[in-house]
Amino acid sequence: MNIGNVIVTKRKELGLTQQGLADKLNVSFQAVSKWENESSCPEIYLLPQIADVLHTSVDALLGYEFKTHGYYDDRYKEEEYFWGLQPNETCYEIMKLKPPTKPLRVLDIGCGEGKDAVFFAKNGYKVTAFDLSADGIEKGKRLAENNGIHVDFFQADLNDYRLQDNYDIIFSSGVFDYMKPDLRASIIEHLKEHTNENGLNAIKVFVEKPFIEVSDKKKKAFRYSWKSGEIFTYYHDWVISQMDEVIYDCNSGGMPHKHCIDIMISNKPVRKSLK
Ligand SMILES: C[S@@+](CC[C@H](N)C(=O)[O-])C[C@H]1O[C@@H](n2cnc3c(N)ncnc32)[C@H](O)[C@@H]1O
Structure with missing residues (x-):
């Protein structure tokens, strides 16, 4: 999954609107919308904050798949x-x-x-x-x-x-x-x-x-x-x-x-x- 997909999936899992996520990150809802439809990517410095708000890790945001124990x-x-x-x-x-x-x-x-x-x-x-x-x-x-x-x-x-x-x-x-x-x-x-x-x-x-x-x-x-x-x-x-x-x-x-x-x-x- 690319970062836009991860953001939209996690945001929906948490029942957040684009505006709700934007408020928590102090960005505009247009920025969130652009990330989600892949017309832009979040700035690197925002990644830890996005990961935190979406209850995930930066690795997972970047599409890294968890290696779980079968x-x-x-x-x-x-x-x-x-x-x-x-x-x-x-x-x-x-x-x-x-x-x-x-x-x-x-x-x-x-x-x-x-x-x-x-x-x-x-x-x-x-x-x-x-x-x-x-x-x-x-x-x-x-x-x-x-x-x-x-x-x-x-x-x-x-x-x-x-x-x-x-x-x-x-x-x-x-x-x-x-x-x-x-x-x-x-x-x-x-x-x-x-x-x-x-x-x-x-x-x-x-x-x-x-x-x-x-x-x-x-x-x-x-x-x-x-x-x-x-x-x-x-x-x-x-x-x-x-x-x-x-x-x-x-x-x-x-x-x-x-x-x-x-x-x-x-x-x-x-x-x-x-x-
Ligand atoms: C022995 S079970 C204990 C589960 C639970 N604490 C309990 O007592 O019922 C170990 C748990 O650690 C989880 N686990 C293993 N590696 C982990 C990791 N790197 N990060 C988070 N959880 C992990 C496993 O998926 C499993 O659920």
Whole structure:
């Protein structure tokens, strides 16, 4: 797809008129119309802003196709919800720490089929959620609709999507092992910067242990190992309120195996004003 097609498709998905998009970008609606009918292209400096307003990445605007993992797409194509509909237990921990007494903003990174994002939205949070799998996102949207709530779901790759907004809660479960190792420090710093003071990051990441075998399927699935305890080091300057490591049995794919997962909940401290 060329950029004009991407803009018109995304704009319509978000229910925006040409004027609505133009207002958000501070340009004329004629400019938007010209981009969409390909009689001109947006200026390069506008691309990050357009990508942000259309909830996509600059890569996707330029027609780059997401390289998704067939593994998840195949499972998410099924009618049944592969991860079930029960929320992750960490969602309850988050609710205890940050009850939705005001509309707190949540970001769910790698939301899969959306069960956790929908859970948060049903409980009064204002939720944004993305995943690499378009099939997962479609199912998330359906789940939200069936529950009569709204979640801002969109497809993005955590390795190239950059946040424009700030969040009170950033949550991610079972996804950080798809983050490229050389990008870890900068992506996590970026997430921390885009967390409001007093807000929290709740991250669950699979870690390697010498006594747990890594399956060939996992090795081939673009997953990058994390060391036990590594996630905590990225949050040494925050208040770590939960730090756990759990080894559990799993039967996904019909083969009994074990996983080890680190669970971290950290709070962003309020910056002291220097007088
Ligand atoms: C183990 S599943 C966890 C899904 C969900 N968080 C849950 O707990 O139900 C991992 C998810 O990460 C997504 N994923 C993999 N690579 C990704 C990437 N580069 N960017 C965003 N999401 C990705 C997959 O599509 C999949 O939905």
